[in-house]
Amino acid sequence: MHAMQYSFTLPAAYDMDVVRERVARTGHLLDDWPGLGIKAYLMRERGVHGSPVNQYAPFYLWHTAEGMNRFLWEGAFQRPTDDFGRPSVRQWTGLAYEEGAVGDAPARVAVRRRQPVPEGILLSQVAAEAVRETERLAAAEGALLAAAVVDTGRWELVHFSLHADGVPDGAQGEVFHVLHLSEPERKRLPRGRQW
Structure with a gap:
């Protein structure tokens, strides 16, 4: 499993309905992308859930590196870069993945x-603690899934989770609104620890 995220931080006065409308119009384009576990179309709004910025920041869990590379190099990634500029694309290696009780x-x-x-x-x-935390996050009420990923170039650990019922009690980290979820190969993402 590979994780990937890029973000576009937008001006404070930016009309975030533009992002909502864009995702409503184009989000379905990755609903059947080969090699893609999930793409969560994420947005933060300044002043909502403590966000200091307006931001569009999709997060991906890839089942295959080939699917990720095809997305980056064969034109699909060109659309957002044409509209917002070319962002830095962060990539992480998977440590753990779990489905939650309300996965559907x-x-x-x-x-x-x-x-x-x-x-x-x-x-x-x-790594062992990251696996336990992934299990804990996935077991939380309203959780759809949880993952732990690591960037060994920066030695940064990322815990990522999706929720159906709003912000979970005691949530730690940055909170994003999910505008759309593409999940063509979600069921193929390997569960548990990734080694």
């Missing part, structure tokens, strides 16, 4: 928590 419910909210992998701690301990 519509996704309403996503939570992304980024944290550094601390020095002086066994990497196996970090």
Whole structure:
């Protein structure tokens, strides 16, 4: 499993209905993309759930690297870059993935928590804790799924979860509104730890 995210931070006075309408018009285009586990079309609005910015920031879990590379290099990624500019695309390697109890419910909210992998701690301990946290997040009431991914270039760990019923109690991290969820190969994403 591979994770990917890019974001477009928009001006404070930007009309976020433009983003909503864009996703409503084009979100379905990846509903059958080969190799894509999920694409969550995510948006934050300044002043909502503590967000300091207006931002469009889709998050992907890829079943195959080929699907991800095809998206980036064969034209689909060109559409948003033509409209908003070419963003930096973050990529992470999967550590764990779990389905939640309400996996078939519509996704309403996503939570992304980024944290550094601390020095002086066994990497196996970090990975084991990431697996346990993924299980905990997926078991939360209203959870659709949870994943833990890592960028070993920056030694950054990311916990990502989708929820059906709004922001979960005690949520830690940045909260996003889910505008659309494409999930053509979600059932093929490997569950549990990724090694």
